[in-house]
Amino acid sequence: MNPSESSPSSDNGAAALVQEAAVGLLENVRTELAALDLPLALPGVEAARSQAASALGQLDDYILPRWRSLEAPLLAVVGGSTGAGKSTLVNALVGRPVTRSGAIRPTTRQPILLHNPQDAPWFTSTRVLPTLHRVQGELVKGNTPASRAGVAPDASAMTSLVLVADTAVPTGIALLDAPDVDSISDDNRQLAGQLLAAADLWLFVTTANRYADAVPWKLLLDAASRDITVAVILDRVPQGAEQEVAADLQEMLTREGLSGAQLFVIPEMPLDELGMLPVATVAPINAWLANISQDAAGRAEIVRRTLNGTVRSLSGKVEMLSEAVQAQHDAGEQLAQDVQAAFADAATRITKATSDGTLLRGEVLARWQDFVGTGEFFRALESGIGRVRDRIGAFFRGQPPPAVKVEVAIETGLQAVIIDQGGRACEDADQRWRADPAGRQLLGMDDLSAVSPEFPAEVAAEIRAWQGEVMALIRAEGAAKRSQARWLSFGVNGLGVILMIVVFSFTGGLTGAEVGIAGGTAVVGQKLLEAIFGEDAVRRLAQQAKTALDVRCTSLLESQQRRFLDRVGSMGGGTLVQRLDSLAGQLADLGGKEPRT
Incomplete structure (x- = not known):
C-alpha cells in the first residue's frame, strides 16, 4: 500500500479521536454554561439568560447526543403554525391515523415520535430529548378517525414523549409531531422550540394563508443561520393557485437564504371519513423521505450540515454570553x-x-x-x-x-x-x-x-x-x-x-x-x-x-x-471571560469540520 494512502482502520481511528475530542469540548462548554450566573439586572440580561438556557438545552437535546451517536437515525420534526395541518400530514405520511387532528386548538400537546421498529433502541433511551420521559404508544386499530387518534389534548402532561413503532416509517429516519410554534399556550410554544432545536431535519408546515407570518419566518431564518436541512410544506393551497403561491414562497425562501429548502405543495383537498388526506397528495414527500432512508451518504450529509451549523450557532451564543459575563x-x-x-x-x-x-x-x-x-x-x-x-x-x-x-x-x-x-x-x-x-x-x-x-x-x-x-x-x-x-x-x-x-x-x-x-x-x-x-x-x-x-x-x-x-x-x-472566548473559538473550529458518520 502506498504510504500516503490510509487504511480504513486508520481512518476509523482518526474519526474516533475527532469524535472524542469534540465530545470533550462540548462537555466543557456544557459545564461552563450550567454554572453560568448572570444575577445583575442589566440591559439585555434576560435575553442572555434565555440564550444560556437555550444553548444548554440544545447541547443536551441534540448536539451532544448527535456527536456521541453520529450513526443514529435522523430525527425529522414536523413543526409549524396553528392549524397548518401538521398532524393531518403525519397521518397521511404513515397512511393511518396515528396522531390526533381536528379543529380544537391546540390539538398536539404531547409530542408523538414515529419510528421504524428496527430503530426503536435509538429512541427508547434518553439519548435525545433526555428531559422528556418515554411513553410507549400503540398503533390505532380499526376505523378510528383522526379526531380520536393518538393522545387526547388534555390527557397527559407535555413532559413526556410518546413513542410509536410503525413499519410505514422508513428506517434511518423518525418523524416527530410537534406542538404549534405560535400556540396560545406558552408551554406549547416552548416545547415546540425545544423539539425543533433537537431536529436533524425540519418538515415545516405552513398554509397558503399563513406562509408570510412573522413567527414561522423567525424560525425559518434561525434554521437558515444554522444551515439546517429544511423541507417546507405549503398546505391547503387553493386549486389552481399552486404555481403562483409556490413561486412567491420560493422567492421568499431564496431571498432569506433558504434556496436549498425542499418545497412541497399540498392542494386544498377534502378529507375522507377518517379525517385523512388522499395518499397521492403526500406521495412526493414520502418519496423524498424514502430516498433519504436509502441513501446513507445523504443522511450523513444532513447530519454534517445540521450539526456543524448548530455548533457554529452555539459558538456565537457562547461569545455573546462571554460579553454578558464581562458586562x-x-x-x-x-x-x-x-x-x-x-x-x-x-x-x-x-x-x-x-x-x-x-x-x-x-x-x-x-x-x-x-x-x-x-x-x-x-x-x-x-x-x-x-x-x-x-x-x-x-x-x-x-x-x-x-x-x-x-x-x-x-x-x-x-x-x-x-x-x-x-x-x-x-x-x-x-x-x-x-x-x-x-x-x-x-x-x-x-x-x-x-x-x-x-x-x-x-x-x-x-x-x-x-x-x-x-x-x-x-x-x-x-x-x-x-x-x-x-x-x-x-x-x-x-x-x-x-x-x-x-x-x-x-x-x-x-x-x-x-x-x-x-x-x-x-x-x-x-x-x-x-x-x-x-x-x-x-x-x-x-x-x-x-x-x-x-x-x-x-x-x-x-x-x-x-x-x-x-x-x-x-x-x-x-478568567471566565477568557475561558468562554476560548471555547467559542474552539466551537467555531469544530463547526467547520466534517463529522464522519
Missing part, C-alpha cells in the same frame, strides 16, 4: 467601588476625628481634667519644663483620681463617632445602589441604609480591645525602663488613658505639644509621658496606638461593607 463583571465592580468609596470616606472621617482633637471635648475633656486637676498642676507646667519631672512624681505620689472615668468617656465618645460614620457610609452606599437598577435588584426589599443591630456592641468590644492594647504598650515600655518602674506601679491605666489623649491630637504626625488642642489637654498628656518615657518613645507609642486604632476601625467598617459586597458576590469576568 456583569464590570457592573459588579462599579457597585463594589460605590460601596468601597462610601466606606473609605467614612474611614477617612473617623481617622480625622480621632487625630484632630475632636474627641478632646465634652465628657472626655471633663473627665480628663478631673483626672489630672486644673489648678496647681497646670501652674507647675507653666513655671518651666525643668521642674516637670518633680511635679509629675508628686502627682502620682498624691494618689490621682482613678483613670477609669476617662477610659469610659473615651469609649463612649469614640463609639459615637464610629457608629455615626458607619451609619453615614451605609446610607451613602444604599443610596448609590438604589440609583442603579442592578443595585436595586440586589437590595430587593432589604434596607441597608443603617448599620446592623449588632454593630454598636461590636464597636464597643473593639474599643475596649484597643484600650487593652494601649495598656499593653505602656506595660511593655515601662518594663524596658526599669528606673521608672515605681511610677508605672502607680497607674498603668492612668498612663494608658494619657497615651489615648495624646493619640487623639496626633494630626499629620504632630503631637499635642505642637498643636495645643483643647486648652492644653494634649500638652499635659504629652509632657506627662515624656517625663517618664522620653520624647522619642512617646511619639513611637502614639503612632503605634493610632495605627492599632485605625486597623480596628477599618475592620469594623468592613463588617458593614460586607453586607453590600456579599450581595455582589463573584461576577465572573477575567
Whole structure:
C-alpha cells in the first residue's frame, strides 16, 4: 500500500479521536454554561439568560447526543403554525391515523415520535430529548378517525414523549409531531422550540394563508443561520393557485437564504371519513423521505450540515454570553467601588476625628481634667519644663483620681463617632445602589441604609480591645525602663488613658505639644509621658496606638461593607471571560469540520 494512502482502520481511528475530542469540548462548554450566573439586572440580561438556557438545552437535546451517536437515525420534526395541518400530514405520511387532528386548538400537546421498529433502541433511551420521559404508544386499530387518534389534548402532561413503532416509517429516519410554534399556550410554544432545536431535519408546515407570518419566518431564518436541512410544506393551497403561491414562497425562501429548502405543495383537498388526506397528495414527500432512508451518504450529509451549523450557532451564543459575563463583571465592580468609596470616606472621617482633637471635648475633656486637676498642676507646667519631672512624681505620689472615668468617656465618645460614620457610609452606599437598577435588584426589599443591630456592641468590644492594647504598650515600655518602674506601679491605666489623649491630637504626625488642642489637654498628656518615657518613645507609642486604632476601625467598617459586597458576590469576568472566548473559538473550529458518520 502506498504510504500516503490510509487504511480504513486508520481512518476509523482518526474519526474516533475527532469524535472524542469534540465530545470533550462540548462537555466543557456544557459545564461552563450550567454554572453560568448572570444575577445583575442589566440591559439585555434576560435575553442572555434565555440564550444560556437555550444553548444548554440544545447541547443536551441534540448536539451532544448527535456527536456521541453520529450513526443514529435522523430525527425529522414536523413543526409549524396553528392549524397548518401538521398532524393531518403525519397521518397521511404513515397512511393511518396515528396522531390526533381536528379543529380544537391546540390539538398536539404531547409530542408523538414515529419510528421504524428496527430503530426503536435509538429512541427508547434518553439519548435525545433526555428531559422528556418515554411513553410507549400503540398503533390505532380499526376505523378510528383522526379526531380520536393518538393522545387526547388534555390527557397527559407535555413532559413526556410518546413513542410509536410503525413499519410505514422508513428506517434511518423518525418523524416527530410537534406542538404549534405560535400556540396560545406558552408551554406549547416552548416545547415546540425545544423539539425543533433537537431536529436533524425540519418538515415545516405552513398554509397558503399563513406562509408570510412573522413567527414561522423567525424560525425559518434561525434554521437558515444554522444551515439546517429544511423541507417546507405549503398546505391547503387553493386549486389552481399552486404555481403562483409556490413561486412567491420560493422567492421568499431564496431571498432569506433558504434556496436549498425542499418545497412541497399540498392542494386544498377534502378529507375522507377518517379525517385523512388522499395518499397521492403526500406521495412526493414520502418519496423524498424514502430516498433519504436509502441513501446513507445523504443522511450523513444532513447530519454534517445540521450539526456543524448548530455548533457554529452555539459558538456565537457562547461569545455573546462571554460579553454578558464581562458586562456583569464590570457592573459588579462599579457597585463594589460605590460601596468601597462610601466606606473609605467614612474611614477617612473617623481617622480625622480621632487625630484632630475632636474627641478632646465634652465628657472626655471633663473627665480628663478631673483626672489630672486644673489648678496647681497646670501652674507647675507653666513655671518651666525643668521642674516637670518633680511635679509629675508628686502627682502620682498624691494618689490621682482613678483613670477609669476617662477610659469610659473615651469609649463612649469614640463609639459615637464610629457608629455615626458607619451609619453615614451605609446610607451613602444604599443610596448609590438604589440609583442603579442592578443595585436595586440586589437590595430587593432589604434596607441597608443603617448599620446592623449588632454593630454598636461590636464597636464597643473593639474599643475596649484597643484600650487593652494601649495598656499593653505602656506595660511593655515601662518594663524596658526599669528606673521608672515605681511610677508605672502607680497607674498603668492612668498612663494608658494619657497615651489615648495624646493619640487623639496626633494630626499629620504632630503631637499635642505642637498643636495645643483643647486648652492644653494634649500638652499635659504629652509632657506627662515624656517625663517618664522620653520624647522619642512617646511619639513611637502614639503612632503605634493610632495605627492599632485605625486597623480596628477599618475592620469594623468592613463588617458593614460586607453586607453590600456579599450581595455582589463573584461576577465572573477575567478568567471566565477568557475561558468562554476560548471555547467559542474552539466551537467555531469544530463547526467547520466534517463529522464522519
